[in-house]
Every structure is written in C-alpha cells, then in structure tokens.
Amino acid sequence: MNSDKIKLYGTLTIGFIAAVLEFVFHLPNYAQLIISILGLLLALIMFIDMIKVLKSGNFGIDLLAITAIVATIVLGQYWAGWIVLLMLTGGDTLEEYAANKAKSELKSLLDNTPSKAHLLKDGNVTDVDIDDVKVGDKILVRPKEQVPVDGLVIDGQSEIDESSLTGESVPVNVSNGSHVMSGSINGENPFQIKAEKIAADSEYQAIVKLVKESETHPAKFVRLADRYAVPFTLIAYIIAGVAWYVSKDPVRIAQVLVVASPCPLILAAPIAFVSGMSRTSRNGIIIKSGTALEKLNSAKTVAFDKTGTITKGKLVVDEFRTTNHFDEKTVMSYAASIEQNSSHVMAEAIVDYARSNNVALKKTDDLKEVTAEGIVGKVEGHIVKVGQAGFVTKEVVDEVKGSGVYVSIDNQYAGVYSLLDQIRPESKSTIAKLKDFGIKNILMISGDKKEATEMVASEVGITKSYPTSLPADKVKIIDGLDKEYHPTVMVGDGVNDAPALALADVGIAMGYKGANAASESADAVILQDDLSKVSTAVKIAHDTMKVAREAVLIGIFICIALMLIAAFGLIPTIIGAMLQEVVDTVAILYALRARSDRL
Helix, strand or coil: CCHHHHHHHHHHHHHHHHHHHHCCCHHHHHHHHHHHHHHHHHHHHHHHHHHHHHHCCCCCCCHHHHHHHHHHHHHCCCCHHHHHHHHHHHHHHHHHHHHHCHHHHHHHHHHHCCCCEEEEECCCEEEEEEECCCCCCCCEEECCCCCCEEEEECCCCCCCCHHHHHHHCCCECCCCCCCEEEEEEECCCCCEEEEEHHHCHHHHHCCCCCCCHHHHCCCHHHHHHHHHHHHHHHHHHHHHEEEEEEEEEHHHHHHHHHCCCCHHHHHHHHHHHHHHHHHHHHHHHEEECHHHHHHCCCCCCEEEEHHHHHHHEEEEEEEEEEEECHHHHHHHHHHHHHHHCCHHHHHHHHHHHHHCCCCCCCCEEEEECCCCCEEEEEEEEEEEEEEEEHHCCCCCCCCCEEEEEEECCCCCEEEEEEEEEEECCCCEEEEEEEECCCCCCCEECCCCCCCHHCCEEEEEEEECCCCCCCCHHHHHHCCCCHHCCCEEEEEEEHHHHHHHHHHCEEEEEEEECCCCCHHHCCCCCEEECCCCHHHHHHHHHHHHHHHHHHHHHHHHHHHHHHHHHCCCCCCCCHHHHHHHHHHHHHHHHHHHHHHHHHH
C-alpha cells in the first residue's frame, strides 16, 4: 500500500474514532485532541515538503492548505480541519486513480506482451519461452494468437490485426514474403514465420520500452497550478485578513481559508496532462515525457528530414528516355534483366517499372557488379551496362531532374532513367496544418543533393531547406537556431537523424519501420506510416494545455467566489470544507476532457 493510501485510511480512522468519542461518549475535548494531533502532524509533513519545493526555486501552492489546516485547528474548528485533511489525502488517491484510468491505453501494451512461441524443429512443434527464440528459427503462429517476434512469412496466408501497434483498425493480409511485427494478432489461419529479430529487438518490445519510459519520465507541467500560486495565495490572505478586520471575528479567517484550499488546482493539471498522453497513444503516437507534450504546445520551429519522412524513402521511375534510335521496350527489357540481379535500391525501381509496363525479363550471363559504378552483363549476346554515366558511356548524356541511371548496349548510349523519391501524399497538408497552428519556421534538412532537396521542399510548401547535410551538420543547424525559434522539433526516421532528434527540444521519430536508433533518441514515436501524425501530436498538445489551463482557472474562480461569500460569514467552516469536494469534482471532470478526440 502506498503512502497516499496510508494517509487517507489514517485520516478516516482518526475521524471515526473522534466521532465515536464526541457523539457516543460525549467527549468532544478528546475528539478535538486527536484530530488536532493528526492535523498538525500532516501540516508539518506538508511544510517540510514545501520547504524542499522552495529550495528548488519554485513556489508551492501547498502553503494555503497548511494555513487552512492550522487555522481551523487553532480556532477550534477541528471538524472542518478534519474535512480539509480528508480532502487532501483523498485527493492524492483520487489523482492516482484518475491518472491510471486516463493511461489505460498505454498500459494495454504492457498487459499483452507475448511470452511464448511455437518453435518448429524437425517437424515437431515445441513451446518455448519467447526469449529463447533465435534469429532464423521457424515459428508457427496459430489462429487468434499474437506474433511473438518480428519475422518473415515463409508458409501460409492470413489476416493480422496490427491495431495495438499502429492504430490501424483494418486487418492486413500477409502471405509468403510478408514481414510481420511482434504483437500483431493473427486471424483465422495459421502461418509460419522465420524469426528476423530476437524478442528483445522486436517491434513490440521496442514499443513496450517506450511505454515504460513514458510512465517513468516526470512531467514538469504537472504543477501548472504553481504558476498561479503567488497571486492566488495573496488574494486568499487579503480576503481573509479584510474579513477578520471588518468583522473582528477570527473565525472568518478559517471560513475563508478552508474554501481556498488548493486541492482542485493541484489535481487539475496532472490529470489533464496524463489524459492528453493517453489520447496521443490512441492516435498511434507514443509520447515519452510530459515535458515533450508541453514543448510541442509552444513549438516555434519544426525541422524535417527528407528521405523516409517527407518522402516515402522508395525510389520510383519518374521518367524514361531512349536515344540513338534504340527501341524503348528493348532498352527497358535489357536494363531490367541486368538489374534484377542487383541488390541496389535503384535496381528495384527499374525492375518494377519494367514489370508495370508488361516488359518481359530475359536470361543474363557474365554478370559483374562494380561498386559505386554499376553492373554489366550479357543479354541475348549483347553487352549491357547499367549505372553511372561515366561507367556506361563516354558519350554526352542527357541531364535529368532526379537521380540518373544510364544504359548502354554494346558500348553505345541507349537511354536514361530519372528516379525520384515519392513525396508522401499527406506531407503538403501536414506542413499547412503546422503553419495554421502558428509554427512559421519550418525547415527541411537532408543529406540529398541540392536540386532534389529544393524540389521536394518547394512541392510541400517548405521555404527553407538544407541539402547535403551529414548527421553532424543536422546537429549544427538545430543547435544554431536563435532563441526566438525555440522550442524546436525535429522529425526523422533513420540512424543518421538520431543525434538531431536527441538535441532538439522535441524529437519525433517515424518508428513505423522499426528505426530503433531514431526511436530511442526521440521524445515521441509515430507508430503509423503517416506523417500527418506530426500535426496530430501538435493539435493534441494544444488541446491538452488548453484544457489544463482552463481546469486550473475554473478551480481558481470558483474558490475566489466561495472566499468572497465566506468573508461575509455565510459559509460555516465545516460547510466550506465540504464544498471543496464539489470543486474537486468539477476540476477533475473538466481535466479528463483532455482524453477526448472531439475537442
């Protein structure tokens, strides 16, 4: 049992004993004594905690609660003091309950961690602990079971549910050659996979690690009420002092201060905050810390990596031209036939382009791949070269706007492919939404050449781009931004983005493909292959902070109104203490609105 519950149960027990002494045995002095001892003890504990807060440079709003407890006990309003104690100890327990309720979506990942795998070996199936699975092991995934580790489907066909990982509710078809992520739920048919990662490195465990980090990182914003602590405390003391001075009745001090107890203010901000983090989780985004959500709300700069972030990270043929009177289909067939034997990323685009144009691939001979230059081989007796211009031909070649892959047949220049990285369809609208949120300084930092970087930046609406940037350059760019452009947000997907993600005030990793280095360096991870989640995260941050502030201000205004009424002696101390529970309820319910997607 934690200390908050011990304090609550202790307060309830003391109240019960005091009630028996006063109302059964008619011993009010003893009832007052034990309540006073408890009240002063808890007030002392709170005072010591408050001193620690003051030493850290912050002003804690707990001073009001301490004053209210002491005032009610000194002035003989011990039952009102007990109610204030009950409110404070019960408030801590209520905060814990509300926080756990709000982050239920985060905890669901931990609750469903795969633990067993069906190992296939020599025709037999053996259940083994998930940590015993090795890369290359064959695993059977039965109907309705979770995929235990990241793997490649080698036999069977089924539909899997990836909603707990990506937020996508539509089942995904998988068959031979499909990659599946651990934590996915299988449908009706069994299938076999070859383990590509051990459990500790698999996608689900990486996400679980992020969830654990999000639960352990303290959020500086949870004491939002402390920003209003000084003026609110002064207002309470002024109202209480004036009421005493005018009425000449010291009980007015207790009557005012019991309704000024700050419990709803202390509760409202953290509950709204955890609720907002729960909402990001439901939307396919894991926020590691509350501080990241706060900084997203006030971000002044967002910097994007290009490849794999603004773009899909997959090259496609944008244009294909032939020259020297070569037949287009012949050049396409010969080039694709050669490239089907290459592992280069550009080769896949050329082969896919041929197949999409229904061009048949042919048998090849004498293949030789030259590192960083290209590949050469024979097709139907002709020498075919595919690659860099200088490797392919000595003729003057055509300029292309993308990455050029050149082709020669029998040492004669035959044609050129222009390859471009596809821009994500949601990139342009995401940039526009960020501008609507007031973020005007939007950058693109890329390792790609100037022409490609500027072309993509212009297409999506980014006016400032930094081409040919190595990881160290990305760090210098982020670090060199003036203070007026902070907080900064960096969005990336790869290992080369990790240093910049770690340096930025908020690093956001596109973690859909399991870029672990980027994800571990980032403050937030997007679990879906969808860049628009960046603007969604910013919107949720804005909504969460708005709800948190409103909840705090609602608590303040209600308390001030009750203080003014109490100053005229219209609210007895015990009734005023009870009214605080009503204020608590209003503040908490309002703060929980931050969980809703309909704000």
